[in-house]
Amino acid sequence: MGLADLSGLAYPWDTLTPYAERARAHPRGVVDLSIGTPVDPTPAVVRDALAAASDAHGYPTTHGTPALREAVSAWFARRRGVPGLDPDAVLPTVGSKELVGLLPSLLRLGPGDVVVHPRTAYPTYDVGARLAGATPLATDDVDTWAGRDDVRLVWVNSPSNPTGRVLDAAHLARVVAAAREIGAVVASDECYAELAWTEPFTTTGVPSLLDPAVCGGSHDGLLVTYSLSKQSSMAGYRAAFVAGDAALVADLLATRKHLGMIVPAPVQAAMVAALSDDAHVAAQRDVYARRREVLVDALTGAGLVIDHSEAGLYLWTRPADEAAGDCWLTVSALADRGILVGPGAFYGTEGTGHVRVALTATDERVHEAAARLSGGLPLA
Numbered sequence: 001m002g003l004a005d006l007s008g009l010a011y012p013w014d015t016l017t018p019y020a021e022r023a024r025a026h027p028r029g030v031v032d033l034s035i036g037t038p039v040d041p042t043p044a045v046v047r048d049a050l051a052a053a054s055d056a057h058g059y060p061t062t063h064g065t066p067a068l069r070e071a072v073s074a075w076f077a078r079r080r081g082v083p084g085l086d087p088d089a090v091l092p093t094v095g096s097k098e099l100v101g102l103l104p105s106l107l108r109l110g111p112g113d114v115v116v117h118p119r120t121a122y123p124t125y126d127v128g129a130r131l132a133g134a135t136p137l138a139t140d141d142v143d144t145w146a147g148r149d150d151v152r153l154v155w156v157n158s159p160s161n162p163t164g165r166v167l168d169a170a171h172l173a174r175v176v177a178a179a180r181e182i183g184a185v186v187a188s189d190e191c192y193a194e195l196a197w198t199e200p201f202t203t204t205g206v207p208s209l210l211d212p213a214v215c216g217g218s219h220d221g222l223l224v225t226y227s228l229s230k231q232s233s234m235a236g237y238r239a240a241f242v243a244g245d246a247a248l249v250a251d252l253l254a255t256r257k258h259l260g261m262i263v264p265a266p267v268q269a270a271m272v273a274a275l276s277d278d279a280h281v282a283a284q285r286d287v288y289a290r291r292r293e294v295l296v297d298a299l300t301g302a303g304l305v306i307d308h309s310e311a312g313l314y315l316w317t318r319p320a321d322e323a324a325g326d327c328w329l330t331v332s333a334l335a336d337r338g339i340l341v342g343p344g345a346f347y348g349t350e351g352t353g354h355v356r357v358a359l360t361a362t363d364e365r366v367h368e369a370a371a372r373l374s375g376g377l378p379l380a
């Protein structure tokens with residue numbers, strides 16, 4: 001069985017084009033809060049490291065430099081409550097989207113295998129399962145798959161895109177226990193982990209799958225993927241990594257070596273700098289916190305309600321009147337104000353009443369959005 005044909009699969013963002021055109025026609029310009037692409041400059045500490053490594057005449061290693069893998073291990077201990085991660089069990093990836101999309105195939109899953117992913121989710125978990133010919137199963141309820149031996153991979157995403165929901169350690173531990181019982185791999189996409197807005201997570205941090213309180217100190221069967229796109233405004237660098245079970249990582253490495261799936265050497269050097277400097281991450285978090293506050297006040301002031309959104313880069317938003325809750329009506333009303341947001345329908349059938357509002361616009365654009373919402377938002 002080869003890879004499935006996804007060429008006919010619609011790319012959901014294309015369906016937003018008419019709303020984007022309407023929003024762009026606003027006399028004071030569009031406020032684009034749809035795709036969460038960072039708008040702030042990549043920090044100097046990262047750019048300097050990239051520039052200093054620009055003589056890259058030799059091939060980089062697929063496994064990543066020892067300096068990079070040690071920086072990831074030290075970062076897990078310092079920032080994620082995960083001591084003692086084996087640097088050999090770390091592998092850089094070309095951003096995390098490719099890893100999310102390819103993981104079921106790299107694990108050699110196929111027809112008859114089930115890939116569990118969150119009910120309201122980043123679409124690439126579903127795409128990756130389909131590419132491998134496996135069957136995606138969208139559920140947040142462990143009981144719906146516990147004991148099923150066709151389940152081979154379970155994705156969790158905390159903090160969630162799009163809902164901003166954070167899974168606590170007890171929930172993650174239940175996922176791990178149920179997956180270990182059936183021999184399934186658990187993969188945790190934690191790319192928004194540094195962006196917590198509410199207690200207890202601002203104090204305790206967002207729990208990682210590899211936290212001993214979650215996994216009992218063993219990384220068997222577990223993988224975490226993390227990205228520097230958001231925490232360090234490095235989306236253009238394509239800088240991420242996967243880490244966890246040493247045997248699984250060795251297996252992924254073996255295949256990726258054959259395929260040439262290598263992070264460029266200057267980017268690896270930039271990743272070391274980013275992972276070793278917590279100050280720029282804290283500064284970026286403060287910037288997003290301020291934008292978030294402005295947008296929360298503006299959206300709620302306009303009669304909208306924000307659900308979850310405890311962490312991450314988005315506000316998961318709907319009309320107060322659930323009956324008015326067709327996401328396309330909200331998208332349309334906001335587009336009339338020149339504000340572009342993501343329809344919740346992109347993220348699964350439970351998202352159809354919500355829109356996803358990204359925090360990734362400049363301060364000026366965020367204040368402009370707030371001004372445009374100050375008169376309320378008619379949703380007729």
Ligand SMILES: Cc1ncc(COP(=O)(O)O)c(C=O)c1O
Pocket residue numbers: 036094095096097098100122157160161189191226227228229235239240
């Ligand atoms: C949940 C989630 N996973 C993965 C990614 C991919 O990020 P990147 O490929 O930039 O590392 C994103 C990007 O928005 C995301 O929201």
